[in-house]
Amino acid sequence: MDLSYEKKERKTEIYQMYQKIFEDPEEFARYYFEEIYPGNRVLTAQEHGEIRGMIHLNPYKVRAGRKDWTLHYIVAVAVREQYRRQGIMAQMLERCLNDMAQKGEPFTYLMPADRAYYEPFGFVFIMDWTEAQVRGEKTEKQGVIMAADEKDYDEISDFLEEFLKKFRVYTVPDQAYLERTQRESQSSDGSLMVWRKEGALRGVFAEGKEDDDVFLRWAFSKEPEQMLTQIKGRFPDRVIEITGGNISPGSQVPKIMARITCLKAWEKILKGRKNVSFRLNVEDPLIRENNGTFCFEAGFEGVKIRKEKEDGDAQKILIEDLTRVFFGYEAEKILEQYPCLESIQPAEPVYISEEV
Numbered sequence: 001m002d003l004s005y006e007k008k009e010r011k012t013e014i015y016q017m018y019q020k021i022f023e024d025p026e027e028f029a030r031y032y033f034e035e036i037y038p039g040n041r042v043l044t045a046q047e048h049g050e051i052r053g054m055i056h057l058n059p060y061k062v063r064a065g066r067k068d069w070t071l072h073y074i075v076a077v078a079v080r081e082q083y084r085r086q087g088i089m090a091q092m093l094e095r096c097l098n099d100m101a102q103k104g105e106p107f108t109y110l111m112p113a114d115r116a117y118y119e120p121f122g123f124v125f126i127m128d129w130t131e132a133q134v135r136g137e138k139t140e141k142q143g144v145i146m147a148a149d150e151k152d153y154d155e156i157s158d159f160l161e162e163f164l165k166k167f168r169v170y171t172v173p174d175q176a177y178l179e180r181t182q183r184e185s186q187s188s189d190g191s192l193m194v195w196r197k198e199g200a201l202r203g204v205f206a207e208g209k210e211d212d213d214v215f216l217r218w219a220f221s222k223e224p225e226q227m228l229t230q231i232k233g234r235f236p237d238r239v240i241e242i243t244g245g246n247i248s249p250g251s252q253v254p255k256i257m258a259r260i261t262c263l264k265a266w267e268k269i270l271k272g273r274k275n276v277s278f279r280l281n282v283e284d285p286l287i288r289e290n291n292g293t294f295c296f297e298a299g300f301e302g303v304k305i306r307k308e309k310e311d312g313d314a315q316k317i318l319i320e321d322l323t324r325v326f327f328g329y330e331a332e333k334i335l336e337q338y339p340c341l342e343s344i345q346p347a348e349p350v351y352i353s354e355e356v
Contacts, residue, residue: 001088003095006042006054013051014042021078025210031187035180041072043096045079045088053079053088055096057108060354061172064106064347065269068172072100073354074110077117093121094286097261101287106265107323109258111355121286122320123257126327127350132242132250134228136214136235143197145230148204152194153178159201163220163246169269169327170351173218181206181218188215195227203227205245214238217353219245244353256352260323263290267305270326271345272298278340279311284319298343 006014015033018024024032036058045053057072064071074096079088100108109126112118148156153175160173171177182192188208195203203221207214214235221227224247231240231247242248260266263282277297284290293311297304317338324331325338328346335342 001052001091002046003091004044004046006044008038010051011037014044014054017051017054017078017080018076021080022076025188027187027189028184031183035183043092045092051080052083053092055092057096057100058354061174061177062169062352063172064169065271067268069105071105072096072108074108077110089117090121097121097259097286098288100261101289104262104265106262106269107258107260109256109352111255112257115254115257118257119320121259122284122318122323123259124320124323124329125254125256126258126323126329126348127254127256127352128252129243129255129353130245130248130250131253132248134232134240134242134248136232136238136240138236139229139233141233142226142230143195143202145193145195145234147191148178148182148194150179152201155201156192156194156204159204160218160220164351167349167351168347169349171354184208190214195221195230203247205231205247212238213241215241215243217243217245217355219247221245221247224248243355244351256350258323258327260284260290260319260326261287263294263319263322264305264307266326267303269347270298270303272300272303273343273345275299276340276343278343279308279314280322280338280340281311281314281316282319282322283316287319290319296340296344303344 019029041057043055044051055074056076058075059070060073062069062071156178157173164170178192185191185206185208190208192206194201202223205216205219207216219242228247277295279293279295281293282290293308293314295306295308315338321334325334325341326346327350328348
């Protein structure tokens with residue numbers, strides 16, 4: 001099986017495979033292959049020139065700890081039906097994970113169709129999405145809701161950063177991201193929207209439509225209840241689905257899974273709660289650089305992570321358990337087993353709301 005990154009020479013074949021497996025709305029699929037595909041990496045599994053499997057790695061700027069990283073969101077993991085259950089997906093994932101480790105990327109992430117596909121590869125949930133559903137109704141207008149203009153992107157980015165700065169890990173809403181969000185929303189008959197009162201920016205949201213339903217994400221406002229009322233007024237008697245943001249309470253649903261790819265890179269993300277050092281035998285069967293004995297030196301300014309000679313006396317810990325601890329997600333039982341890790345301040349909360 002030949003594993004190689006596609007050189008953007010077989011777009012039609014990959015598009016046809018993508019649509020046969022995922023059956024996305026045509027407008028979205030066209031947007032994806034015109035706007036996202038040219039800038040992403042697509043690992044293919046080929047035999048006799050036939051593409052039998054693929055993984056898309058979509059780059060995003062993610063702020064984590066003290067640095068902005070270009071990290072890869074794993075999407076469109078696919079194997080042609082007649083070649084499934086032959087280990088192709090496993091080979092592709094292992095290759096991708098090691099390539100990201102070699103590039104010094106601290107972690108990768110995805111939104112699983114089924115968590116069971118990815119748990120064997122060390123992926124664990126790291127954040128919940130807040131999901132709410134409301135029904136539109138006639139309301140009295142306050143201010144103006146309109147499609148965002150490109151000249152407003154710097155203002156919108158600064159506005160969103162005010163809400164996101166409480167998160168330790170989040171997708172950076174810079175101009176490139178806002179342009180992508182605008183085009184993605186337009187592929188679903190929507191737009192990136194702003195709400196202004198007397199000219200002042202009071203809220204932002206990305207809007208899309210499918211059949212009779214409306215869906216929103218990145219919905220943040222300085223007057224959340226009032227903005228929600230105005231949004232309801234745009235869509236009387238229609239169902240409005242809201243993901244994330246701050247305009248409506250909702251159910252907490254596990255959505256984003258992640259996996260440590262380069263353990264050493266976490267030095268630039270983590271901080272310590274106290275000055276202490278300890279050793280752990282990290283078990284990572286897929287990425288050799290992460291497998292072995294590591295010394296962790298925690299301090300208030302950061303955490304040093306150094307690989308050392310094998311130490312049979314050090315406690316063993318799975319890479320997925322270390323991922324849970326580093327992100328502070330469902331880590332209580334792990335911390336009971338490894339009290340030394342309580343000296344590390346986790347990189348949470350997390351805000352990643354991309355959905356493909």
